Amino acid sequence: MLMRIKQYSVLPGFGLTLGYTLTYLSLIVLLPLSALFIRCFSASPSELWQILTEPRVLASYRLTFGTSLLAATINLVFGFVVAWSLVRYRFPGRRLIDAMVDVPFALPTAVSGIALTALYSKNGWIGGLLEPIGIRVAFTPLGITLALTFIGLPFVVRTLQPALEDLDGETEEAAASLGATRWQTFWRVILPTVLPALLTGFALSFARALGEYGSVVFISGNMPMKTEIASLLIVTKLEQYDVTGASAIAVVMLLMSFLILFSINGLQWWVSRSQRKAG
């Protein structure tokens, strides 16, 4: 079987590299994950059920997945606009703006959390303006969404940029010459072509938001049932030496993230099937 997979190449080393890959992935990824599962299932099913259906836990799941989904969706739209203008137009300062997209990547998450909280709290620059008209950002789900949007933006922009650069202007000109309006050209020609990249960006941004901790804990205020995200709840449980409870919550997070990423991948495969059908 292995012999059939093996292909001739000028650089030998298939056995060595595959062996290394499997060992490495097992040590780095699989081992900790299995430890998590083992730890979690040291509790009986009824105990697990009790932990997981606690209202505080359920509320944290709702909050985490809800805000992550919302943030990823916002990034989908505005990340597209940012990527589009960076790829399509040449303007002074373009390279600077292009570099700025990476700031959420590079910034320690705690720093961005503190910065956002300082801006949006009641006496911050923006928070001070929004408070009088009845919009509270810091210490609400809105604030969490904001932080998650901030940290997720580069994922959408960076995955979309190469796809947009690959678009050839001629396809759009062809659509226009066939009588398509600008909107039809965008909707029927451009969007379907970059949809796989768009979905990848969305999935990455969403996955990042699900696991985000540092930037959220400052701006969320961490009120149980209201603004407590799942990651924080795990930390809280750990601090109370409730390892089983923490790993149970973690396993559910893990499974749900897997499920969502899997379906996004499936969707992506389905969308790009025509492009990959190279003859």
Next chain:
Amino acid sequence: MSICVKNISKTFGSYHALKNVNLEVEDGELIALLGPSGSGKTTLLRIIAGLEIADDDGRGEIHFRGQNVAHQRVGERQVGFVFQHYALFKHMSVIENIAFGLRVRPQETRPSKSEILRKANELLRLIQLEGYGNRFPAQLSGGQRQRVALARALAIEPRVLLLDEPFGALDAKVRQGLRSWLRRLHNELKMTTILVTHDQEEALEVADRVVVMNQATIEQVGTPAEVFHSPASEFVMDFLGNVNVFRGRVEQGRAVWGNGTVDVPNLMSRISGQANVYIRPHELKLSRSLNGSAGVAARVNRINPAGSYAKVVVTPKDGADIQVDLPFEQFLELNLQCGDEVYVTPQKIRVFSPEYEI
């Protein structure tokens, strides 16, 4: 008059892509814009299509059947445009690609779904790709893709068909096939067509008339025979087919170059002075002896007998190499070998002096 282009200029920054170009295309004609890259031929085509806007100097006009379309957008001009690299919609099947132009029409002018499908299938038959309707562009060969692109352009029933180097990305054999197919298709549809190409063979073979362009202007417009046999300028002479060029002089009806002096019966000039002498390789004769006629002595340098005629390169004493295309029978008759001494006699020459053609 199907298309009439008047006083069109186009600049990109300080670069002149077109300088005051005028062109008239007859109804149902297939016309080829021929020129080297950078000659402005593609820019002219794109301006006719509306993909590029001509300089707004108040003089430029573009008429389709008498209607000024200079200010219409590309979608309103009803042109079928075919790109060099096909520009097919990769995520759509062949049939969806062809139907695109009909599907994006506003509701009031859009045909019914079944009508669109019927029409797309009809076009699929026309481009001889029946049964390929559900394939995606990535599953087709280059030639098939370009035929799909053509069908897609024809679906909107364009007033004019514009082809931008349509066979440029294909290999020689496919290009040859598509070329004659296009000509047959044109004879059938009689649609006004403008074809851009840098391949002189393609232009001469396919087009009713050829427009030779160079450096943002039109050098000559004429039938393939006209531009080939009576080129209006040195550039046209040089660009259409191989040619031997000699820097020489004209003296009393004789062309003089290097150590060769040749009487030219059809040279009616009495002007003396600097001139460039152009002789096509097939318009030279080689012989073993002079037999009284004028000729230049030369030594056979290279022989390439692969082809429909033998390509022979001869070198006169203290002169540049001369290319001669010999009919094969003549080549065998002469029994040429490298190093042989021969005489070169021009059958027909053209002389261009720097100011004008003589």
